[in-house]
Amino acid sequence: EMLLAEELSTILLNAIKEVPAPFQQAEVLRDLDGLSYEEIARRTNSELGTVKSRIARARLKIQQTISDYLECA
Numbered sequence: 001e002m003l004l005a006e007e008l009s010t011i012l013l014n015a016i017k018e019v020p021a022p023f024q025q026a027e028v029l030r031d032l033d034g035l036s037y038e039e040i041a042r043r044t045n046s047e048l049g050t051v052k053s054r055i056a057r058a059r060l061k062i063q064q065t066i067s068d069y070l071e072c073a
Helices: 002-018 021-032 037-044 048-072
Strands: none
Touching (some): 002 021
16 A cells, blocks of 8 residues: 555656646645645736646646556556
8 A cells, every 4th residue: 555655656746747837836836835826826926817727737637647547546
C-alpha cells in the first residue's frame, strides 16, 4: 500500500510537470499551497476568471495524464 502511494505521488508530480507553466503555477498555488482563487489572482497579477480557467485546465490535463494509471490500479 505504501509503495502504491509513493508510485501515485510520483505519477502525479510528473503529470503536474507536463502542464504548461501558467496553468501549473495556478494549480500548485491552489492545491498544494492552499491559496484561495483571489490570493492566486493577486499573486500572479491575473484576473479571477483567468485563475479559475487555468486551474480547471490544469486539472483536466493532469486527469487525462493519470487516467491510464488509475484504470490499472
